[in-house]
Each structure stands twice: as C-alpha cells, then as structure tokens.
Amino acid sequence: MNSFSVGDLAHTYTLQRRSAALKTQMSHLGNELSTGQISDKRAVFSANIDHIMDIEADLKALEGYKVAVTEATQFSQAIQIALERVDTSVGNLATTLFAMSPHATEPVMEQFSAEAEAELTTIVSALNTKLGGRFLFSGKATDRPALADVSNILDGLRDAVVGATTIEEISARANAWFNNTSGFTSAVYSGDISELSGFRLSKGEVVHVQTTANSQVFRDTIKHIAIAAISSDSALGLDINDQRTLVQDAGKRLFDSRTDLTALLGTIGSAQSRIDVVSTRNSNKESALMMTKAALLSADPFEAATKLEAVQFQLQSLYTVTAKMAEMSFLNYMR
C-alpha cells in the first residue's frame, strides 16, 4: 500500500464495477416488477429443486387425471342412462306379461310375443350404446357392438329348443344355451368377455364402472324375454295353456331381474359418486400446488418496487461521485 500516490485506474476500476453491478440489479428488479415472477429463478431452484420438480410432476399428472375424470364421468353417466332404459323396458314388459288374463287367446299370445320382441329390440339397442366411438357394454372390445341382432338371439334360442316338447325341457334347454359359453356368449355376444379396466383417476385410485352385456343379469333378462317372444311360435307347437304358463312365468321372473338391475344401477351410482369425490380432491390438490408454486416463484411487487427505489438512489449517488472525482484533478488547478 503506497501512502504516496494512488493510481488513477484504481478509482475508475471500482466505480465501473459498482455501476455495472447496480445496473444489473436494477434490470432484474425491473423484470420482477413487470412480470411478477422472480427474475433470478436459479437461486430459488438451487434451494428447492426437489420440491419444485415434485410440484411440476404432480401438476402434469393432474392434467392427465382431469381428462380421465371427465371421460369416466361421461362413461358412467351414459351407462346409467342405458341401464335405466333397460330397466324401464323390463318393467313395462314385466307388468304387461304378469297381468295377462288366464283366458288369453291365441292372437293375444301372439301379441304378447310381438311385444316381448319389441322390448327386446329396445334392450339390445340400449346395450349396444356407443359413446364417443366406443361401445359401453362390450368389455375390452370397445370397437365392437355388444350384442347381435334380436333375430340372431331368437333364432339361436329357437335352434337350441327345437324338438323340446314340455315347458320344463324348453326352460332347461334355454338355460343351457344362455349359460353355455358356446351358446349365447359366442353366438350373440360379440364383445370381449373381460371387463374394461378400471379408470385410473388419481395416484392409487381406480374406479370400476363396468359391466358387460354378457353378465348374468342381462343374460337372464334377455333369456326370459326371448322365451316369451318365441312362446307363440307355431314351430314349437305348444298348446295354449303351456303358452300362457310360459309367458306368465317370464313376467314373474322379469320382476326378479328388475331387482338385479336396480342393484346394478346402485353400483354404477356409487361409482359415480366416487368419481365426483376424486374429482373434487384432484381440483383441491391442483389449487394447493399452484399456490405453493406461486409462493416460491412469484415476486412481491411492493418489495421489488422498494428495492428498485433504493438501487436507483445508489446508482444516482454513484454517478454524482464519479463526476465529482473527475473534477478533482490537479490539472484543473494548475493554471
């Protein structure tokens, strides 16, 4: 350290460095003020990188789950509507058939058969509902309709019971055909036997909203209606009493089916409420994460404005000092 002279360059060096530092600080603060986000994000990242990456990953996943939740909701609603149609049909038919007069004549029986066939058509079309390009009741084969034509069902049943003479035999053969995998399942059901996988709505949260047209409740329902539909077939050659018994029996059993259908509707309903719960939970989580992220990365405008004022003042003082020091040269005082 020289007590005799201080080099000129030393002054300018320090002043220049200081002014550069202050100007950088000012531009950062100006950025923060205008964008509302911290301009030196790297400093925040250094301290919180794991936390921030977690938040980002979770937010992205929640975006995906939002889509899944919407689709699950639509799917379950569509299934519910279809099931309600089936239920209504079954209910109407059950009432009609059960209330059949014990003295019904041949033409009346034929009319009942026709009605049964009509309701079966409604039910089959309900079970073949398509939503957004996929069939709802076909299990994993969402590109194929669940059930074949009504005529296929009735013809299949007719082939199965041909040659049967008594009602018991007809019932037994019908049961066999409907419950046999090579019967109804392969001839009529064109979907996949395995159900659609559950909907993944959140980490570890899977909601099953499924039932295929091949499940027991539908097979039984269709079986009863189909039997009623073919009961007045001339090929079967049943006498009028047998026909009446068959039809009334069908009606009675359809009431039982309705109980099963109601239970199924209940399952769908509870799945729907589960979806709602998960959806709400997901939105809350999303809001909380966004707030945490904002807290980490956003800049307080008041703080930024105050700092900016301070830095501005410092820079102005620096400029004044620089100018003054330039004046203080012996050269100016020599002559």
Next chain:
Amino acid sequence: MTISSALNSAMSGLRAATRASELVSSNIANVMTPGYARRTLSLSSAVTGAASGVRIDGVQRHMDAQVVGDLRVASSEFSYRTNTSAFLSRLERLFGAADQPDSLSGRLAEFEKNLITASSRPDAPERLDILAMTARDLSVSINTVSDGIQASRIQAESSITQQVTRLNNALRGVQKLNISITATAAKQSPTAAFLDQRRALIDEINEIVPVRVVERDHGAVALFSTGGSILLDGRAANIGFEAKKTITAHMSLENGMLSGLTIDGFPAGASSGSGRMNGGRLGAEFEIRDTLAPSAQVQMDALARDLIERFESTDVDPTFVSGNPGLFTDSGSGFDPMAEVGLASRLALNPIVDPTKDGESWRLRDGLSANARGSTGDATLLNAWADALTTPRSQPSSSLGPSALSAAGVFASITSQVVSDRMREDQLLSFTSAQFHELTNLELSNGVDTDVELQNLMVIEQAYAANARVIEAVDQMFNTLLRI
C-alpha cells in the same frame, strides 16, 4: 569551486531535470495502461573531486512484488473457476429449468401424463400416437443432454490446443526478453520497457498455467508452474498436445484414447486435480474434459439404463422376450450391461412403436411383440407402463444412492446433483472473484497518479528554470572575466 565546475553542476542538473520530465511524460502517457509500473528517476549527488552536481543513478520501477505475486495466484484461480463454473452452468441449462415443460424432468412428466390419458381411452389411436411421440421426445431430450456433455469435451479439447499455442509463444517471448534485458543491462541502458513487456507476458502465461517467478542472474527470470514443472529456465520448454477431432463417451485419458500435455516430449502427468500443470485456464479445461464432463456422462448413462431396464421385463409387457429390446432401446437393441458407457446418447424409442420410423403405436397398448391388434379397450399394458415408471427400484449405479427410486426420483436426484454442484462452484467463484478484484484494485492503486505526476512536473519545471538561470549567471561571469 571553479566556474567550470559550477557550469558542470548546472548542466548535470539540466540533464537530470530533462530525464525526469521524460519519465513524467512516459508515466502520464501510460496512465491508462494496466500493469504499467510507475517510473521515477533515482538521483544521488555526484562524487567527483570537489563534490558537485547530480548523478542519475537510474530509473526506478515501482512495483510491489508481493501484490503482483498475490494477484497472479488470484488471477489464475479466478480463470480456473470461471471456466469450470461456466461448464456447470451450461450443464444445468442442458437439463432445463425445472418449471419448464421442455426440461428433462418436464418431458418425463409429459410422458407420464399421456400414459394416464391413453389409459383412459386406449381405443383412441390419436392418444396412442401422442403417447409414442412423447416417449420419443423424452429419449431425444436425454440424447441432447448427453451430446451436449460430449460437445463440451470437444470444446475443451480445442480450447486446450489454443491455450498451449499461446503458452508456447509466450514462453518463447519471455526467453527472448530475458536475453534482451541481460544485454541491455550490460550496456547500462534502461531496461524498464522490456521489464514491463516481460511482466505482461508472464501475466498471460499465469492465466493459462499458474507460475512462480524466480530471479536469475543479470535480470533474467525462470518460470515454474506451481505444480513443479519447469517452464522456462534459460531455455523455454516446449509444451505439446495432440487434439482429437471428435470425442465420444468411451474415450478418456486413462485408457489412452485422449492425450495429456507433454513437456519437451515427456508426459506431464494429469493436468486436472493435483497434477503438475494444474490450475489456470488449462487446468480448468482438462478438469472439464477428464473429470466434470465424464462424471456427468456417468449420471446420464445411469438414468438411461434405469429407463431401459424398467421396461425390459415380462412383468410389464407379457410379450417381452428376453434379449429383445423393450420400450426404450440402445439404438434399437436390448440393454447390454457391458455397454453402459455413452448409453445416454444411444437411447432410442423402440422403432416398432416410433411413428417417425414407420412404427405402430397400437403396440403400446397390445404389446411390443404382439402378432395382431388386441382388444381396443384394454388398458392393462398402458397401466403397466405407468406403474413401471412409478415403482421404486434400487439403482445399480452407486452414484444415485442406495435407496430405491421411481423414474421421476432418478431424474430429480440427478438434476438436483447438477444444480447443487453448480451452486457450490458459483460460491467458490464469487469468493475467488472478490479476492481477485480486491487485489486488482490494490495493484492498480500502485499505478500512475496524474495528480502526483503533475505536481512533480511543476517541481521539475522549477528545477530546470533554476539550473538554466545558473548557467546564464555563469555565462555572465565568464563574459566579465573575458572583458578584463
């Protein structure tokens, strides 16, 4: 005593004043030159007979060797840290900012999100296509980071070549200046200009490799690197280096595929860490090429390996055949534990599902080796892919720690390592920078102060005038004598 001796004294005074004003003007001319040592005239009273006059002893260079020495140490340290910290910052930028979707971890999150949406509608071909593209984007971003690391090594290699050339030129320059200084000193001429030049060259060398300056006879100096190599002792050493045009991950100094420095043909040993030519810009480039970049590459390879291995299992894809590639591949083949080095650059999405390579995205749903399309609503495999990513697995690579990590955990672990390394290096840099700037300031304050020079000029002016007056008076005395 005699009039002529008075004249002589006055003449010597004039000479001294002239020389002094020369120096003052030289000082003022160099007020903006950094590293310029302020010159002053050293005078003593002449001892000739009856003692009269002033003798110019010589030009004194005011240089605080202590400060210069400390500044050199700080300067090479600063140069070293600037370069290593620049590399780590670049590496961090390759990984991307954590809150941006195009960062490495952002791409993984996007892939996981698309697995969720595809699982919700496995029958939608556009969802499967997007899923395949996202998987491809992920593998490409891993490739980019790995390629960036190798590009840094190539950059370091070419920088080393440049620095070595500069170093050799500077050493030869110092050698020549040593000779000039010795010769000039022998002729009793001022050597200040040469000394300044030599100092500038030594500062340049010091930035490349930190040096220790040792005085030798007759004004010459010898230069040693702080690690102990002789750079210049009488004769300048010739530093050699063989650059490679391309560098890939498996090339290293240890296996002989990359070269180190040679001094006069003999290998100088490792230049990174505690080698003999460590420190300074050269040391930093070697550190980047041989230590920092390769360790980053090892991390990336471990990440790529983890990603590939997660999907190479029949638990995930029942159609998987051992030995065949899984969802992610090593350039289209399965993973080979012997070929982990550089894996991150070769990571690729299995071309069988890659839409840019005529792949079919339905295989993401039905199995990579499936013979035909399966049920369109089957989300089992898609869910299995998603689970494979979130299941914690213990890492074969020890650099990722002992605990089991999910895929996101691996990415997070590596990213946070990079960030904390950069942060630590930044702290070291800011400390070194503060030291360097402090010492530079100190050194600059030993430079030229125009106020002092101008004050001296006033004194010199007066001295010159007074001496001239004396000569005038002596001349009058002579004339008076002659008129007798």
